[in-house]
Every structure is written in C-alpha cells, then in structure tokens.
Amino acid sequence: MSEFDVPLFHFSRGEFVEADYQDPLLEDYRNNPLLEALPPIWDDKTVVNKLASKPIFNASERDLPVHLRLHCVQRISRDFFRPLSRHLELQQSISRLIRDGYVGRNPLTPNYAFRARKDAYDLIMQGNTSGYPVNTPTSAGFALVGISGIGKSSSLLRILQMYPQVILHRKYRGQDMPAPFQIVWLKMDCPHDGSIRGLCLNFLLAVDSLVGTKYYKKNVTKNPDELLPLMAQAAAVHCLGVLVIDEIQNLQEAKDDRAAQMLNFFVQLVNTIGLPVILVGTYKALPALNGEFRNARRNSGQGDATWHHFKNDEEWTWLLQGLWKYQWTDKKVELDQEFIDVMYEESQGISDIAIKLFMLTQWRALDKEIESVTPGLIRSVAKDRLTLIRPALEALRSGKKAQIQKFADIYDSVSIDDYLDRIEAEQRQAERLELIRTELGYDVTEQTINEVSAWLIEAGVAQVIASQAAEEVTKVHLHELDEIDLHKEALKFALQKQVALVSNSAQQHSKSKPKVMPSEPNDLRVIVSQGRKKKLSAYDSLKATGYIKNPMEFLG
Template structure:
C-alpha cells in the first residue's frame, strides 16, 4: 500500500487526561459529561497564580563568567510572564465561551447522536445549517485583534493550556461513554490563506491527538469535500473551541476564499455549536466584515482589541516584575527615568520591552559594564531595533497618517469605540488591584507571600509560615538576593514553631497525627525537588542534577 506523505506543521499541544467528573456548581452545566469533566471555573486569584511565571534567578549567578550569564539573561524571554488585567478578561471570555458551547452538545442526548453521524456531513454539504437548530446555540466566538508583539498568541496559549487538551471518557453515571473529547485546538491560518491547507492541517492535528486517520483517508480530496469532513470530525470529538491564529493571512487568499472561510466558521457555529476564535493583527480587520462579524455579535463575549500599553500603573507593574532579573555585576533600581526611557523606546509593546531589557544586559556584560543605564538602553534601541524603528517612530509621533502606514499598528477604530474604552479603563484598574492583592504590591510583600507559600507547601502551618516569612524578609530586605531565602525561612519557621510549643499551656495533649519532617537544610530532598519544580524539572531530574541519583553504568562496570 502506497504511503501517503504527511506534511509537517506546528501544532500547539496540551495534556491528555482521563475524565474525572466534578459538580460544576451551576445547574445548566450539570448532567453533561463534557462540562463535568472540565476543570472548575477558576476565580481571579487562581488564574493569576496559574498565569504568573518567574524565571529562575539566583544572586550567586552574578558571579558566574560572562559567557554563562549571557545564557541566564535568555531566561527572561522564555519564562517571564506578568499577569495584567487584559489577561484576566481573556481567561474569563474563554471560560464562558467553551462552557456555553458545550451546553447544547450533550453526548447523552439524541440530538448529539444525530449530529455526529453522517448527517452532520450531509448538512454541511447541502448548507442546511438552519434546518436542525441545536438545543441552545449560545456561543459563536469572538475576534482577538491587536498590535504585533503585544502577547496575543502567547497569552491565549497559556490560558488554553490551563485546560487539558484531550479528555478520555469511558463511563458516565453507569453508562458506557467511549469518547475522546478535544477541549481546544489552535491552528495558524496558512500563509497563502488556503482553505484546503487549513482543513488538512486540522485533520492532521486531530489525528495526532486521538490516533484517528482522517488525513490519510482524505488528503487527496478537494476543498468542498474537506469542509464537511472537518465539521464532522469536530462534532465527533466534541471540540470545545477552535482558535485560528494569524487570520490576517486571509488577505493573501485568492478570489473569494476569505469570505468562504469566514462563512465556513459561521456554519460550524450554526451546525454543531462550535465556538470559533480568530486572532490576528490589525491587518485582519478588513477581512472580518460580513457574516462572521454579524455572527459573533450574538456571543456576548465582545471582540478583544489589544493595543500597545499606556504609560500608566500597569506599565510600571510590568517593569517592576521584569526589573528583578538582572545578571550584571550590580543591580540597579527601577527609577522614573528608566520607566520613561523603556516606554519611549518600546512604545508600550511588551515583546519589544522585554527584548530591549535583555539586549541592554547583554551589551553591558559584553562591554564589562557593572550595570545597565538609560543611555545604554537608548543605544541598544538605536542599533538593534532597526527593523521596527520606523513603526515605533510612527507610534511615537501620534499622527494617524503616519501610523496608518503600518497596518500592524493601526486599529482604525471609530471615535465611539474610543470613548467606550473609558469604562474599560476603570475595569482594568479594578482588575490590577486584584492582581496586586494576590501577588503583593511591592517587592517586600511579593517576597513575603512567596516565601510564606513555600513554607506552607513544605509542611508548616499557615500562621507559623506567615510570621517566619515576615521576619526573614524584614531582616534581609536589602540583601534578599545574597542569602538562601528558603533556608533562612525554614530556620525561622522551625524556631517559631518550637517557641509556640513551649508557650503552650496544654503540653500533655497527645495528638495522633502523622509527624512531618521539617526541611531545615538545603540538602533536604523535598527542598531540592521543590526548587527543581521552579526550574520546570521533574523530581527525578532535580535529584539527578543534585547528584543523588547515580548512573547505572557505574554499577555495571
């Protein structure tokens, strides 16, 4: 049998888990295995903790040779993520969208069985999308449009990965339910806007996730044949949300392919109730007119417009989080002058700001400078950001005519849209307050919360952990990067615990509980494993790096 060549393309993958049904706490979500198998609906505090990401940073690394510190700086681009108000809004929108889409798609109902048989295929072929309405087609989707480099795709993927990508069902409420549920799928729109390429990529992605052979059986078919097959696969595997990134590539589509693809997304909504989210730069705005725009108006989520950041409290909050990670000989404090120059040279585009901070450190290390400076940042921006210099200059000018030259930067929104953002700015301010309360307002509070959480995780009571963390951070705030903060915290917590036991009047009570070993030494295996987890290492890898696990070949020889 002739082997069919399978093309390679990037697919964002998550984890696969076995269904664990939990009460969703809302009546409309109950008795639906697709909804009960999802994670709980998270509050803002949980979302903030799950999204926040801090690079590995040790003060002694500033004493490493320059060529090693160069690699340490790279961690900022890879691992740093500071939650902002718009990230919370996006998570809430996706949470509602996925669940609303599943309300009308319960695999235990006859309507579901009808949809996942060949009838789905026939409906798409004949275009009878309104002949058999869903139970409750409440979701349609939304468009996420914004400036390049502002973090649309990376944030969206972080939020999606908070959900399992595939959930395997076996049995629900005593009834057999053999089902592979795909919660989310994120694909890039092909560079040439080809619908056929998108369909084949979709089928190949489904095959890679659940082991089917859609691609092998259909790779030679035409576009008109592939579209119904794609819809049928989405229905069979209960796809929760389809995300199409780089939607501005539809501008390159030939003939009427762009309207055809957008109309197909509308059919997916009307036929199987599949929410569709499209993501792109401002170049995508012209192709998002017509039926797709009309369809998504009913979703209730609202389109998401991601502009460059303003020089406000959120901008300072972002820089405060970033500023900790300096591997130069000496650290320099974040001043108003640095806030101003970082904004001027990046114009509030987060990706450029992070790269600028890294480039400044690399140049300082290369030129054997002790610290970064505002002059160094300006110099790096002039020399290394040549490809985006004109676009940044247009943003800096504030002139509409200049900004319109760069479609990735210009939103083209109406004055009514602009005035409506006043209310949105107030909501963002409230959400920033929630983020600050969760992570801490300043460095002292953030470090205290982090150390306290770690002490609780390794076995101390909350009150003991809190007192120990406050004591250690207060005593060592000026030299916090020069000590092993976790070791000092464990010592303080152990002392406070013993003092509490001595002061207790009820010394005769015997509690039948399992005794917990308290980690007081940096060589404690639990400490090593916890620190390894912060570096995204498994327990085995962390113990192996600490030389607690021998190579088996030593014993064989």
Template sequence: MNDFDVPLFHFSRGEFVEADYQDPLLEDYRNNPLLEALPPIWDDRTVVNKLASKPIFNASERELPVHLRLHCVQRISRDFFRPLSRHLELQQSISRLIRDGYVGRNPLTPNYAFRARRDAYELIMKGNTSGYPVNTPTSAGFALVGISGIGKSSSLLRILQMYPQVILHRKYQGQDMPAPYQIVWLKMDCPHDGSIRGLCLNFLLAVDSLVGTKYYKKNATKNPEELLPLMAQAAAVHCLGVLVIDEIQNLQEAKDDRAAQMLNFFVQLVNTIGLPVILVGTYKALPALNAEFRNARRNSGQGDATWHHFKNDDEEWEWLLQGLWKYQWTDQKSELNQDFIDVMHAESQGISDIAIKLFMLTQWRALDKGIPQISTGLIRSVAKDRLTLIRPALEALRSGKKKEIQKFADIYDSVSIDDYIDRIEAEQRQAERLEIIKNELGYDLVEQAENEVCGWLVEAGIDRATAEQAAKEVVKSHLQELDAVDLHKEALKIALKRRSNKTTKTPQQRSNSNSKALPTAPDDLRVIVAQGRKRKMSAYQAMKTVGYIKDPLEFIV
C-alpha cells in the first residue's frame, strides 16, 4: 500500500506543543507528567474570555460599497461566538473528565508502556474488562444530545481547542519519558453507516496523522475484531485523554447488532484503559444510547447533557441576540427591541444556528435590495423564502409534541447560505462591471455600438441617414449578443436593402451625397477622429495629437 491509498477523512485539529510542566495545585494531580503538562484549571471568568469570539466590526464600514459589505456580513458565521452558561458547564465537565482519566495513568509507573500495550490488547481480545491494572476509572464519560443547530459540535470543539491536542514530552524530573507523545483529545465523526471497521481505521489514521505512526498502513486489511484491540492499544500507548465521537446517531444505520457492539467497545475502553468517551448526537441518537452504556456511566458524576432550544422568555436568548445585534452593515442600524426578539424566536424557534443564519440572510436581502435597515417584516419575508427546507422542523417545534420534535434530526438540513451569497455576488459583480464600463468609456454601450457601426457604414459609402437607421436596427435586434454577431456585416445588408428601395439618384446627387458623407479636409474633426480610430486612439487622444487640445499648463504664467 502506498501513500496514495490512504483515504481522506475529516477529524478536528488542535495545537501541537512541547510539555511545560506546571504545579497543578492539587495533590492528586501532582507528580504525573500527563497532568502537569495540561493548562491550568481555569475559573469561569477566564473561560468566558477564552471562548468569546467577536467579528471585526467598525461602524464606518456601513459607508463601504455594497459588494464589500456583503462579505462583512459573512464574518458573523465565521467569528461570532457568545459564551452561555451551558458552555461553562460543558467546559467544567471536560476539564474534570480529562484530569480524572489521567489520575491512574502515570507513564512513570514501571513498565507503563509495555503494560499499556499488552493489557489493552489482551483484555479486550479475551473480553475481560475487569481489574485493569493501570487504572481504575471513575470518569466514564457522558453523552451530549440535542437538536440539530443548537451548537453542540461547534461548542465542544471550541472548548477542546482550549487544550493542546498533542503534547511532546522529552524529560520529566530528569527521567526519559516512555511515551513521548500525549494526545490530549481526539474528536471524530461516527461513520455514516455505523461501521465499526470504518471507525477503527479512521481512528488509526488520525493517530498516524498526529504523531507520525503507521498504524493504518500496517493494519488496513484487518477485520473489526482485530482492529478494536489495536485501537485501544494506540489510545493507551499515546495517552489519549478523551475520545469524542460525534454524529453518534449514525449508529441507527448500523446493520445487525453493530450499534450495541460499538457501544460495548466504548465501555471496554473505559474499563480497560480508563479512557473517557463523550458521545455527541441529535435526538435520533437516544435509542442508540442503550442501557449498557448508561450503566457504564452511572457513577461518572458528570451527568449527561441535553441541549434544548431556547424559550422566548429565556434570559440567555435575549443575551445571545444582544451580542448578535451589534453586527449590522446596513445603511442604518436597527435597535434590538421586544418585537425583534419575538420575531427572531418565532422564525428560528430558539435554535442558535438558525437565528444567526437568519440574521445574516436578512442583512444580505436588505443590502441586495437597497433597503436601508432590517425590520421585523423583512425577517419574516426572508424566513418564508429562505428557510423552506427546515419549515417542517420548525413547525414540529412549535407544536410542542415530543414525537414530532424527535423527528427533527431527520428533517433538518443546514441552510444553504453559500448558494445565496454566490448568486447575490454574481448579480452585484455584473451590475458593478457594467457601471465601470459606462463610466470608463463615457457613454452607453448601445450608443457606442450604434455610432461605431454607423461610422463604418459611412466610410463604406452608405449615406449617413441610411447608415444611422441600419445601425440602430441591427444593434436593437442583437442587443443581447453584441459581441457574438458581426454587426458590420448585418448592418451592411440592411443598408443596401434600404438603398435599393430608394429612388435612384443622379450621379451629381450621389457625388454631393458622398462628398458630405466622406469629408476629406485634413482639419475636419470627423476626419481626425476617424483616422485616430484606425490607429486605436480615442477621440480625445486623436485631437490632442494634432494640436486641437492644449496643455492647460501652457496658459499658466
């Protein structure tokens, strides 16, 4: 197998750092390099500052052109994050979970690396999950469940990224470290088909990517029964602090008893190597979180978390909107009031992701249509037009019926804002480019085409009146394809047809007509401009060249 055979999959990335050992301030955390290399235990004030993220914003940006302000609005989805109480609670649970899992896994324990490899492999192969000598776990992990769009995955990742993902250990208190790499956290998605083999291979590939091992290449052809102990072994050897499996509702797609088998394996990871496991999913995941995994967590002390949508009278809902409302790039700012709070909740049902996207879509609509500021009516209009895919889910939430709400994970699909912004930008670019062309050339494209064709016909011997009529007719007929048609050829056909229908003129009349149509005097401006056009010069440049336009500096004394 060569490097090109390695499949690509996504897993969340964090920071790679070298160990900097600090006093953890608690006795049970001391003299353990895995714990002393972690960041300090933060208080809530510090966590809020670390989690908060504000988009770049300056009120003067409201004076920018529309096409630039469209991009400014995009900053909201990329950079806006306002911490809430649920985020502080989740951070505290993860902080305790990681540290508690490391208490019994000290790499300075004699033969730690050997025992980690042997015991993790043998105990899982034999199905014996009791009495693992390296650790007696007290923190088994927990499940985080909630409706789609409430911010489970993004919040969890933001909290995990407060910790380094990989810590390189060299020496600790003068001793060489048997396990140089410590993987503090690893977050990955459950395979879409609930495949155990897919999960194991993705895990091994992630470890290889983080610490440079070759687990995947050596074991890619093995079956699930062989891969499970290898996954446990890699987790033990590289001191994995917490394993996060997102999209756990995909286990519902697993065939046979694979869902139960995978959940049992997570229990084994807890019992054999003391590895905390966090499972994340929508309401659809609830049936998959069977009694066995719940029993394994019953003494964890962390407690499962269920994130519901915000109620309209929830103080945190208003707090979220207050932070969001600062970022308006419309001509005028609309102040947040109860009417806005009510309509935002009615149209998003208190789901933060939908509320943020609805706020962005409303601003884009206002900018696109030249509406000076957002209004409740505009929010309702945008929600009606742009949130059609999730309308059934929102209606289910409005109904308040549990059975209907639990279908939400099946109904919900992310609001496609990319297509919308692409379309707006395309229309904006088209209008701007046309305006640039008009300003640069000094006259309308239609007028330019008519004058150019008329001049060509006159030079070809067609009288000016006929030439002007033919030019207007051909340009009007091919207005949408001026660059795709030979206008000269088509106009000449029209002109000759018109001329043949006229009364034949005397030679003297034709001579007089041609003498008017084709001026020959060298100082005639028409001749100067025509000659300049042949040399690809503008009328201004042609007249300046022959001295008709003077340099204004000549007249300054």
C-alpha cells in the first residue's frame, strides 16, 4: 500500500512539546513523569483567562468598503469565545480525569513497556478485565450529552488544547524513559456508520500521525476482533491520557449488536489499562449510553455532563454582552432587553445558533445598506435563513414534550434525579458566573480597564501605575472606547506617571541631603538638569537620551 492509499479523516490537533518536569504539588502525583510533565493544576481564574478569546476589532473598520467588512464579520464564529460556568466545570472534570488515569500508570515501574504491549493485548483478546497490574482509577470517564449546537465539541476541544497533545520524554532524573512519547489526549469522531473497524483504523492512523509509528499500514487488513486489542495496546504503549469519542450518536446507525460491543470495549479500556474515556453526543445518543458504559461509570467521581439550552437569564445576557461589541455595520447599537429577548426567542438559547444569527444579520444589513442591526432585522433573517432548523426551534418554543420528542438531537427525557441535579448545578452556575464576572469585569467599562491594565503589566509597567493609567484613560474616553487606541493612550499616561515619580523622588532626595551636583553624564539628574537649560521637560530629556522608549514599539 502506498502512502497515497491512506484514507483521510479528521481528528483534532494539539501542541507537541518536550517534557519539562515540575512539582505537581500533590504527593500522589509525584515521582511519575507522566504527571510531572503536565501543566500545573489551574485555578478557575486562570482557566477563565486562558479560555476567553476575542476577535480582532477596530471601530475604524466600520469605514472600510462593504466587501471587506463582510469578511470582518466572519471573525466572530472563528475567534469569539465567552467562558461560562459550564466550561469551568468541564475543565475541572478533565483535569481530574487525566491525572487520576495516570496515577496507576507509571512508566518507570519494572517492565512497564513490555506489560503495556503484551498484557493489554492478551487481556482484551481473552475478554479478561481483571488482574492487569495497574491501579484501576476511580474515574472511569463520563459522557457529555446535550442539545445540538450548544458548543459541546468546540468547548471540549478548546479545553483539551490547554494541554499539550504529545509530550516527548528523553530522560527523567537521569533515567531513560521506556516510552518516549506521551499522548495526553486524542479526540476523534465516531464513524458515521458506527463501524468498529473504522474507529480502530482511524485511531491507529491518528497515533501514526502523532508519533510516527506504522500501526495502520501493518494492520489495515485485519478484522475488528483483531483491531480492538491493537488499539488498546497502542493506547497503553503511548501513555494515552484520555480518549474522546465525539458524535457518539452515530452508534445508533451500527448494525446488529455493534453499538453494545463498542461501548463494552470502552469499558475494557478503562478496566485493563486505566484509560479514561469521554463520550460526546446529542440526546440521540442516550439510548446507546444506557447500557454497559453507564454501569461502568456509575461510580465515577466526575459525573456525566448534560448541556441544556440556555435560559433567558444572567448567563444568556453575559454571553450576548460579549458578542455585542463586534458590530461592523455603519452604526453600532447598544444591547438592551428587547435585543436580549429577540435573540433568545429566535435561537431558543442555543449559543451556536445565536452567534450565527448575529453574523447573518450583520451580513444582511451590510448587503442591503442598512445602517444598523434592529430587532426586526434579526426576526427577518431568522425567518429566511434558519429554515432547516425552524421546526426544531418551534418545538422547543412550544415547550410541549410530544413535539420536542420528534427531534432526537434536542430532546431530553428528564428524571426526578436529573431535575434535582439541575437545581444544584444552577446554584453552582451562579457562583461560577460571579467568579467569571469578577475576573473579566462586570460591564464593558470594567472589562476594558482590566484588559488594558493587564496589557500594561505585561509590557513591564508597575501594577499600581498600570491600574491607575487604565482607569484614568478608560474614564476619559468612555464614550469613544472603540474609536481610539486605548493601549497607546494608557502607555503614554503610564510613562509620564513613571517619569513624574522619578523626578519627585530625585527632588525629595536633593532636599534631604546637601546638594552635590552629580558628575556622571548618564546620571538621570544630570540629564534632567541639562534638559532644563534647553527648556526641555524631564520627560522629553529622558526620551531624547533613550531612557524612555517610543510607545509604538510595544504596540506591534
């Protein structure tokens, strides 16, 4: 088989790094290179800042020709991400899951590589899931199920990409590593026909692509019963941290008992090599998950995640507040309750639909030379452009179970336990939303101050001066935040403030001691003194001699 005969399929890509071992700060995670090579365990504030993503935006772009602005609008779907409470909860689950799975799999234990190859293969072939020499983790994995378009896959991928995908290990404390490549995560789609053979071959092909092996080429002609243990073997040898199978509702298309067989195999992966598995799908996947996999994860410490559509509440408003900044129409309109309500009514709280509807409305406005977005325009675009999903949205809007059940991707059968769990989840949601608001700012003004202040601190400005400069400049330009370069203005203010502090410090120093004129030509006091003779301010004198850099250098 030539290299051109290898089938093409999509799997998610991440970062390839060389191991940098750090103290994990918890005793049960120490002395294990797989755990010490992972990033630190982040707190929620750090996660909020890592996840948040803002499209490039300048108000001056509203003056560009229409054909260019149409492209600017596209940035929203590509780059906009607003952290919500469910994202913090999902990140915490994944963080615990990966680490708990590695606790019982230390490659420095005797004969690890041999056992990983042989035992995983033999036990899967025999159907024997007991006796494997690893500590089976308490976290078997979990299912992430939710309404189509709510952001399950994109959010999960964004969280996974906070971790390196492949870590190269050379030596750990002077000792050679038996398995040089550690694949931290692998996310792939369930084949559209629910084929086990297709899943296994895609897995082997993904591993080959990541670490340069030849599993696919050597095993492409084998049947599913032969491929399943090979898949387990490859996962064990390359220290896979978590396996994510998306679009798991495709198992509904599997013939005979293949769905049960595949889910049972995932259970065996957990029991034999301690590999956590996350299954992702729409509500349509629930029947397939109510068997072996559910039993296996019943005692899981993570718990399944169910993502319903948003309610028209504070989180929905928070999402729209972040989205509403990005307007490339001739005139910007402010977000008010009427816009919040109409966006909810036309999208039924499905975030992906809301974001696309906002984009489509701007495209319609630009194309028809309408100067701004209006509630009526949003309704018109929803009526014309969301025709394929309108029946499902109408079913949700009705609130009638009989109608909603017709659409398996949006239907959720809720038990009393699920209802109680949802009440508890809503309480946690309020707490997390408060943390997110505190970190990013409650309103546009506060968010702008925090963002500019953080930028100044990163550029080397002292925290006190950075906070003062950001607050002052934002208040001065409160009604033109989109029209000016706040970073540039704040940096100018900060530099002037620092020069003033230097000058005041020099004056205080001169008053407290007998005046002795410094003789060193590079002394700041000499430079300032000589500048005064030329009728130059202290700022201009220091700038002329190179002590103050041009702010534009930091704005690239």
